[in-house]
Amino acid sequence: MDKAMFEAGLKNRREVLGAEYVDKSIQSADDFNMPLQELVTEYCWGAVWGREELPRKQRSMLNLAMLVALNRPHELRLHIRGAINNGVTKEEMREVFLQTAIYCGVPAAIDAFRNAREVFKELGI
Template sequence: MTTRPEFQTELFEKGLKVRREVLGDAYVDRSLNSVDDLTAPLQKLVTEWCWGEIWNRPGLKRKTRSFLNLAMLTALNRPHEIKIHVRGALNNGVTKEEIVEVILQAAIYCGVPAALDCMRVAAEVIREHE
């Protein structure tokens, strides 16, 4: 629902393009179609600053950003976000073997329980993707 007046910015449109390329139209459409007056400010912030500003910076390739996100989300033990970003990582050219390696690396530095949750979710997404 990008017709909301607060979403009519150049940075939002720039972020929306990248968000769709990484996460897919279906996920982004579900997120935006469920926006209401309460959740709109956060959707605007995420789309503009996360996707419009940070993901568009030239310093890192999308694949590298996906590696970082998977490691950080494992550290934070955020399985819902892991699910979304495993799909994004696959879209960005990260292989299933590389996803496993990121999770193994994170297990050592972030803890085995977080890595087990992450691996469970990642395996589910990879199987769906294949």
């Protein structure tokens, strides 16, 4: 593991997803899944999210669309929160999900809208 890349990834991950969520994920990891936590933090959040060629807001919008396409509601809810932290507006999120209706299917978009509304309610927005 590249310690510097891990630390950079940990910083990015906390800023986007929230320190409470990230710290809980790492603290609750055991011998079985700690290597996955290290991989995700170092490579996803350090090596890729740490690149400057795309701003976080755009990365979040891409993630939302991909998570809808992959039918990953748990990760979608997490990244809806992250997208809000990265400045994605409800209107922009709506447009991303409308776009997914065309390319990923209407049922996938319906689920995305439902998940987003639930997160908005939880956050009071």
